[in-house]
Amino acid sequence: MNDKLMKEVKIETTLEVYEDFNELPKAIQSLMNSAIAARDNAYAPYSKFNVGAAILLDNNEIVIGSNQENACFPSGLCAERTAIFYAGAKYPNAKMLKMAITASSQSQVTDQPIPPCGACRQSIAEYEIKQDSAIEIYFMGVKGKVVKSESLANLLPLLFESSVL
Numbered sequence: 001m002n003d004k005l006m007k008e009v010k011i012e013t014t015l016e017v018y019e020d021f022n023e024l025p026k027a028i029q030s031l032m033n034s035a036i037a038a039r040d041n042a043y044a045p046y047s048k049f050n051v052g053a054a055i056l057l058d059n060n061e062i063v064i065g066s067n068q069e070n071a072c073f074p075s076g077l078c079a080e081r082t083a084i085f086y087a088g089a090k091y092p093n094a095k096m097l098k099m100a101i102t103a104s105s106q107s108q109v110t111d112q113p114i115p116p117c118g119a120c121r122q123s124i125a126e127y128e129i130k131q132d133s134a135i136e137i138y139f140m141g142v143k144g145k146v147v148k149s150e151s152l153a154n155l156l157p158l159l160f161e162s163s164v165l
């Protein structure tokens with residue numbers, strides 16, 4: 001049987017979970033507060049789902065982003081990519097150290113951690129590879145647990161890399 005030739009590959013990832021915002025280290029609370037402010041200014045009239053992201057750079061600057069929607073739906077952009085492209089454009093030589101993400105539905109209480117979508121993970125991965133160092137990611141809803149990943153790579157196994165181009 002061909003099955004005998006097949007090898008199973010298991011992919012594992014490790015995440016840390018904080019019970020809530022108050023358990024986060026003070027510096028991360030402060031970064032998350034920037035993400036919350038960004039979230040509350042999101043332009044999300046269509047989905048009514050607000051997302052905010054804040055990135056701490058190694059020059060101590062904080063760059064924020066929120067989702068920006070469009071009547072032509074695919075023309076909008078997620079908060080994480082808005083933030084990461086803004087950081088890349090404004091501080092092209094700075095390293096991104098940490099990213100905080102928070103999301104809030106306008107129709108229900110978002111009490112679970114909301115991870116970045118697949119397209120955002122691929123985009124963030126590009127900058128980890130470019131700067132050759134990990135970006136710590138924290139994500140939450142409005143309240144409840146906060147998930148920490150030591151690096152974006154933990155959230156995106158089998159990412160598409162430029163070495164194959």
Ligand code: THU
Binds near residue numbers: 044080
């Ligand atoms: N959204 C984000 O901003 N980040 C994500 O990782 C997932 C989704 C936005 C896109 C859209 O404006 C709304 O949330 C609903 O999908």
